[in-house]
Amino acid sequence: MMNIEQLKDSNYVPYSGKSSVAVVKSVAGNYYPGVRVENVTFPLTINAAQNALFTCLSEKERPKAIYVEDTKANDLEFWRNEYNVWVYPHEELETGDLKEILLDLQESEIKSTLKKLLDHAVTENSDFPVSALLKTPRGYVSGVNIECSEWSLGLCAERVAIGKALSYGIKDFESIYIHTRSGEYSSPCGACRQVIYEHMPHNPVHLFHADGTRSKHFSSDLLPYSFRSTSLNVNARQ
Known part of the structure; x- marks a missing residue:
C-alpha cells in the first residue's frame, strides 16, 4: 500500500x-x-x-x-x-499499490531481456535506444533512455534504472548491464559514469555491444580521478 x-x-x-x-x-x-x-x-x-x-x-x-x-x-x-x-x-492520491517492477532473471536471460527492453526506450530525437538492467539483492531493475522535447531533460537508461530502484526503496546495487543495438561501443556516457560511481563505486559494469561481443569493467575504472562527496567541504547527510 x-x-x-x-x-x-x-x-x-x-x-x-x-x-x-x-x-x-x-x-x-x-x-x-x-x-x-x-x-x-x-x-x-x-x-x-x-x-x-x-x-x-x-x-x-x-x-x-x-x-x-x-x-x-x-x-x-x-x-x-x-x-x-x-x-x-x-x-x-487514491489508495492503491505501487506497480511491481522487479524482474526475476537467470544469468542466461539477461542478454535477451536487454534486447527486448530496447522497445521500451523513448528516442524520437536520436533513434538510439539503450537498455540497462540493475542487479540488486531483490532482483533486477530495468531502465531505458527517455528523451523528451527538451533535449537537456532526457535521461539515459542507466540513470533511469538507478532512479527507479531508489524510488522503490532499493539501495544496494551489485552490478549493471547495458546494451545498445547500434554504435561502436555500448559504453555509458560521462554523466552516467558519475552517477553509477556514486551508488556503486567498485562494482562490475557489463557492456553488451552491438556486434554481439560483451566486456566487463569496473565503475572505478570507467571514471578515473572521479569527483567524490569527500571533495566537498560539507559532510554528506547519508
Missing part, C-alpha cells in the same frame, strides 16, 4: 537534505513512485516528478496524472504540457 511518508525514506538527498516525492498514475491505472536523487555533481540530480514519470514510461506505460507535494513547482508546467498529465496534490 502506498504511503507518502514511507516513500520519503527512499529519497537520496545526502547533500541538501531536501526530500521530495511524486507518484504517477498511468492510463492503465498503475502507480509509480519517484523520489529526489541527488548527485555530488549537482546538475545530475534527478527530481521526483521526472523520476516518477520516467519510471512509468520505462515500463512502456503512458502517464495520466501526477501527485506532488507542491503543485506550483516550477518544473511541473513543462511535464504537464509534455505528457498532457493532470497535476494533483498528495492529499488527493
